[in-house]
Amino acid sequence: MTQTETACLRPSTTQDVADIIMDAAAAGHTLAVTGNGTRRGFGNPVAASRELTLGGLDQVVFYDPEDLVIRAGVGLTLDELESMLAQKGQYLPFEPPRYTGLYGTDGQRSTLGGAVATALSGPRRILSGAVRDFVLGVEGVNGQGDVFKAGGRTMKNVTGYDLSKLVTGACGTLAALTTVTIKVLPAPRAELTLVLPASTLEEDRALFEKIRALPLGVGGLARRVAVDGKCEVVIRVEGTVPGVAGNRQVLEALLPTPPRVVEQEESQALWRDIRELSCLAPKADELVWRVNLPATAMPAFVDEARKAGCINRFFVDWAGGIVFSTMRGVQPEVDALRYRKMAEKIGARAMILRAPDSIRSQFGAFPPVAAGVAALEQRTRAAFDPAGIFNPGRMTVQA
Amino acid sequence: MQMPEPSQDIMNQREALAVALRQIVGQEWVISDEAERRPYQCDGITAYMAMPLLVVLPGSAAEVQQILRFCHAKGIKVVPRGSGTSLSGGALPLEDGILLVTSRLCNVLEVDAANRVARLQPGVPNIKISEAVQHLGLCYMPDPSSQLISTIGGNVAENAGGVHCLKYGVTANHILGLEAVLMTGEVIRLGGAYLGAAEGEMDLMGVLTGSEGLLAMVTEIAVRLEPVPEVARVISMSFASVEQACACVGAIVGAGIIPAGLEFMDRKVLDAVSVLIRETFDSNTAALLLCELDGTAVEVDALVDVVSDVARTQGAIETKVSTTEEERQRIWSSRKLAFSAIGKLCPDYYCTDGTIPRNKLPEVLNKMADMSVKYGLDYANCFHAGDGNLHPIIMYDAAKPGDLEKAEAFGADVLIACVDAGGVLSGEHGVGVEKRDLMTHQFTDIDLNQQQMVKCAFDPAELLNPGKVFPTACRCAEFGRMHVRNGVVRFPDIPRF
Ligand SMILES: Cc1cc2nc3c(=O)[nH]c(=O)nc-3n(C[C@@H](O)[C@H](O)[C@H](O)COP(=O)(O)OP(=O)(O)OC[C@H]3O[C@@H](n4cnc5c(N)ncnc54)[C@H](O)[C@@H]3O)c2cc1C
Ligand SMILES: Cc1cc2nc3c(=O)[nH]c(=O)nc-3n(C[C@H](O)[C@H](O)[C@H](O)COP(=O)(O)OP(=O)(O)OC[C@H]3O[C@@H](n4cnc5c(N)ncnc54)[C@H](O)[C@@H]3O)c2cc1C
Numbered sequence: 001m002t003q004t005e006t007a008c009l010r011p012s013t014t015q016d017v018a019d020i021i022m023d024a025a026a027a028g029h030t031l032a033v034t035g036n037g038t039r040r041g042f043g044n045p046v047a048a049s050r051e052l053t054l055g056g057l058d059q060v061v062f063y064d065p066e067d068l069v070i071r072a073g074v075g076l077t078l079d080e081l082e083s084m085l086a087q088k089g090q091y092l093p094f095e096p097p098r099y100t101g102l103y104g105t106d107g108q109r110s111t112l113g114g115a116v117a118t119a120l121s122g123p124r125r126i127l128s129g130a131v132r133d134f135v136l137g138v139e140g141v142n143g144q145g146d147v148f149k150a151g152g153r154t155m156k157n158v159t160g161y162d163l164s165k166l167v168t169g170a171c172g173t174l175a176a177l178t179t180v181t182i183k184v185l186p187a188p189r190a191e192l193t194l195v196l197p198a199s200t201l202e203e204d205r206a207l208f209e210k211i212r213a214l215p216l217g218v219g220g221l222a223r224r225v226a227v228d229g230k231c232e233v234v235i236r237v238e239g240t241v242p243g244v245a246g247n248r249q250v251l252e253a254l255l256p257t258p259p260r261v262v263e264q265e266e267s268q269a270l271w272r273d274i275r276e277l278s279c280l281a282p283k284a285d286e287l288v289w290r291v292n293l294p295a296t297a298m299p300a301f302v303d304e305a306r307k308a309g310c311i312n313r314f315f316v317d318w319a320g321g322i323v324f325s326t327m328r329g330v331q332p333e334v335d336a337l338r339y340r341k342m343a344e345k346i347g348a349r350a351m352i353l354r355a356p357d358s359i360r361s362q363f364g365a366f367p368p369v370a371a372g373v374a375a376l377e378q379r380t381r382a383a384f385d386p387a388g389i390f391n392p393g394r395m396t397v398q399a
Numbered sequence: 400m401q402m403p404e405p406s407q408d409i410m411n412q413r414e415a416l417a418v419a420l421r422q423i424v425g426q427e428w429v430i431s432d433e434a435e436r437r438p439y440q441c442d443g444i445t446a447y448m449a450m451p452l453l454v455v456l457p458g459s460a461a462e463v464q465q466i467l468r469f470c471h472a473k474g475i476k477v478v479p480r481g482s483g484t485s486l487s488g489g490a491l492p493l494e495d496g497i498l499l500v501t502s503r504l505c506n507v508l509e510v511d512a513a514n515r516v517a518r519l520q521p522g523v524p525n526i527k528i529s530e531a532v533q534h535l536g537l538c539y540m541p542d543p544s545s546q547l548i549s550t551i552g553g554n555v556a557e558n559a560g561g562v563h564c565l566k567y568g569v570t571a572n573h574i575l576g577l578e579a580v581l582m583t584g585e586v587i588r589l590g591g592a593y594l595g596a597a598e599g600e601m602d603l604m605g606v607l608t609g610s611e612g613l614l615a616m617v618t619e620i621a622v623r624l625e626p627v628p629e630v631a632r633v634i635s636m637s638f639a640s641v642e643q644a645c646a647c648v649g650a651i652v653g654a655g656i657i658p659a660g661l662e663f664m665d666r667k668v669l670d671a672v673s674v675l676i677r678e679t680f681d682s683n684t685a686a687l688l689l690c691e692l693d694g695t696a697v698e699v700d701a702l703v704d705v706v707s708d709v710a711r712t713q714g715a716i717e718t719k720v721s722t723t724e725e726e727r728q729r730i731w732s733s734r735k736l737a738f739s740a741i742g743k744l745c746p747d748y749y750c751t752d753g754t755i756p757r758n759k760l761p762e763v764l765n766k767m768a769d770m771s772v773k774y775g776l777d778y779a780n781c782f783h784a785g786d787g788n789l790h791p792i793i794m795y796d797a798a799k800p801g802d803l804e805k806a807e808a809f810g811a812d813v814l815i816a817c818v819d820a821g822g823v824l825s826g827e828h829g830v831g832v833e834k835r836d837l838m839t840h841q842f843t844d845i846d847l848n849q850q851q852m853v854k855c856a857f858d859p860a861e862l863l864n865p866g867k868v869f870p871t872a873c874r875c876a877e878f879g880r881m882h883v884r885n886g887v888v889r890f891p892d893i894p895r896f
Binding site: 064065066067068069089119125126129132133142146147148149150152153154155156157158159160161162163164165166168169170185186187189209212213214215216217239240241242243245246247250290292293294295296318321322347349351365366367369370372373376377379380381382383384395 | 515568586594614788828852857868
């Protein structure tokens with residue numbers, strides 16, 4: 001490597017990653033760890049002296065469809081990964097969103113490592129689980145340049161601490177991940193979505209509750225804003241062909257009005273839109289929020305936040321358990337603080353998905369945690385990266 | 400198996416400590432009498448025993464906090480215990496440590512049907528969760544075979560699995576929130592009582608789950624509830640060879656089906672249970688698979704057809720499909736009785752827990768046959784085939800000198816074979832003391848160091864359940880420093896940045 005191409009380091013082997021980190025540690029440099037950098041806007045802004053880009057580690061180590069497992073370099077793009085799985089009739093059940101529409105970056109370049117580091121799960125979370133539930137093992141390099149592995153390739157594993165879960169969602173603040181082992185599943189053979197006009201938030205939430213209480217394997221329950229500006233409830237049914245047909249009948253009998261039915265590719269496109277928050281269509285100066293909360297608390301929360309001017313446009317996913325919303329960029333400091341307070345009052349977790357750097361630095365993109373937990377997180381971080389060279393400030397706010 | 404040398408000094412303080420701890424939990428909840436401490440000497444592995452210094456039974460999370468703060472100040476070790484069904488010696492007492500037992504913390508604190516969550520104290524037996532929500536058509540999915548007795552706290556600590564975890568996942572996949580007390584007495588709350596409550600938080604909950612009581616004492620758990628599947632049907636498939644049965648496991652999953660459960664039993668197990676269930680198995684049968692499919696009636700019927708086809712193609716001698724709930728229960732009874740049936744064949748048995756990639760099943764099962772000859776001990780196989788989780792049952796006679804050691808060596812060889820096949824030492828029972836000294840076979844020193852550094856973040860004094868999981872102590876004080884590799888930087892003269 002020459003001095004001129006230095007600001008961004010792009011290794012393609014684990015050993016090179018280790019060498020770079022060891023040298024950085026010795027030289028007292030800090031590193032902004034990225035995949036292909038498509039989601040730099042997620043989390044808090046990072047102040048680091050160098051950038052370590054892991055997009056070059058994009059090899060598949062093995063894919064064993066019969067064993068439902070794949071191990072690949074963190075730089076493999078999600079698009080490539082998903083199309084490889086699709087060829088064998090398999091998929092990533094946690095449906096990782098890219099959110100690149102929010103950041104104006106290229107979603108086709110979003111990486112597997114980025115999906116694990118951000119731990120963002122899509123609409124199927126209510127049925128199939130989160131990213132963390134599918135990460136079976138990792139290999140990574142800690143802040144001292146040590147290459148370590150954790151977990152394995154089997155679904156069941158209680159052998160030592162589950163460091164794979166710990167690094168999932170740590171936004172690259174614990175280690176530079178180099179390979180990830182993921183559990184995959186057979187993709188459902190059939191899929192359709194029932195669409196009906198929305199009612200009040202409370203009535204729609206109650207409908208979600210009723211549907212979720214039935215063992216129908218419904219893998220998507222959202223209330224979104226349709227193209228025409230009207231709100232609609234969408235219900236995704238997946239499974240075998242006869243299973244889906246049967247579940248459709250059961251659901252139709254339960255719904256207040258006969259639904260419109262959207263099938264296969266059209267249904268997939270609809271849920272891709274929901275996954276990518278398309279219906280929010282935030283304006284350039286608007287902030288975007290993602291709030292997790294008990295579904296039962298959702299209607300009152302949304303109502304209050306809208307009255308207070310903290311929500312401009314919004315939609316609801318996860319059967320009412322998550323609210324995505326935009327916030328006007330007129331007085332973001334004031335509104336961000338008020339919205340967080342509102343969320344905290346009911347034990348909700350309000351995450352900023354997009355905001356100017358200054359706002360994310362000041363308030364933190366992630367909802368604040370209690371002091372004791374924050375201190376434990378800090379000690380845990382030091383256990384991996386004692387000198388704090390990885391992504392300084394990514395998950396924490398300086399007081 | 401060696402445990403850290405107990406401190407005579409602390410053992411001498413037993414009565415004084417009992418007095419102090421009684422002030423926290425009340426007179427009757429500290430057991431110091433030797434005869435009353437005896438039942439707590441071991442957990443599910445009776446081969447390892449130690450008399451706890453004292454047995455303490457707190458009645459609230461606040462008491463747990465006070466006990467830990469007290470023990471931390473005095474430098475007293477603490478071993479958490481639920482029901483003591485651990486099969487790895489995780490709850491094995493220490494002679495110079497107190498056993499902190501959750502039996503009195505056994506309340507279901509809240510059932511929130513609308514948000515499909517239950518909040519529990521750690522001592523709630525697993526089965527009580529499903530019982531508490533049954534009337535709502537809901538259940539708690541992870542179902543270890545020990546579910547009548549084992550506690551949710553113990554399940555969290557061992558990340559317990561069960562027959563249905565192939566489709567529904569293990570304990571870690573069902574925990575939404577945890578309250579835990581660090582050794583210092585500090586209370587931490589992670590996640591919460593709804594789906595997504597831990598979003599944006601470092602996944603400390605993930606690392607606490609399966610940490611075998613070494614990181615913190617869990618005092619409250621919020622779990623996900625699921626609707627009870629409408630129907631379940633089981634298919635029993637018999638094969639003339641173990642290889643064919645193994646191939647069928649791969650073929651079912653390969654056909655895009657994730658059964659609710661997929662269990663394997665070999666001929667020895669079948670012969671043992673046939674007496675108990677008064678049923679005979681075809682004499683050509685070398686192995687039997689039980690495949691459970693659940694969901695809606697239409698869905699299950701469709702899956703039953705596919706699996707039956709797969710079984711035929713894979714050369715099954717006979718397939719039986721349950722058509723009623725009674726039939727389903729009857730077919731399962733052979734699996735449920737397997738371990739007690741084997742227990743009637745031999746004075747003692749020893750069961751390990753290695754897990755391997757499914758396609759390595761024939762290879763590792765063949766190796767086991769060789770090991771049996773090598774050690775001169777009989778064995779039987781009955782395990783969770785769908786997730787490659789082996790439970791070889793090694794038969795021995797503790798009264799025969801050297802037999803236990805042979806059984807342990809046999810078990811260790813099986814576990815090593817599992818790791819060599821790309822698997823792990825433990826699928827669901829945990830490492831405890833049983834597999835502790837084999838950890839270096841699965842992990843490098845660096846891997847183990849990294850795990851132990853996490854221990855230092857939670858319990859730097861190393862007072863919580865020491866001597867378990869890791870073959871050596873952490874030496875947290877030393878870890879605090881950056882290790883300098885003799886000051887060597889590769890190619891120091893070449894500018895890298
Ligand atoms: C300006 C505006 C923007 C909206 N944006 C979204 C959106 O981004 N996503 C979405 O899902 N839905 C949106 N809606 C639809 C909203 O009207 C739904 O009613 C909403 O989902 C709240 O329903 P609710 O169950 O709280 O009951 P509601 O009875 O609808 O009441 C909720 C609150 O919204 C106010 N409100 C509802 N409708 C109107 C209206 N037409 N004019 C003025 N105030 C009204 C009510 O006064 C009340 O304070 C929007 C409505 C308005 C007026
Ligand atoms: C017949 C039988 C069948 C079994 N079947 C299965 C099975 O199918 N699947 C499976 O996974 N396991 C199985 N097991 C193993 C065992 O039941 C599980 O590991 C169970 O989770 C242990 O729960 P327990 O309450 O008995 O915990 P204990 O044995 O008392 O303790 C286990 C570990 O957890 C720690 N611990 C307990 N409570 C807490 C707490 N509140 N906070 C922190 N740490 C704590 C202890 O220190 C110890 O390390 C079986 C055991 C038996 C005897």
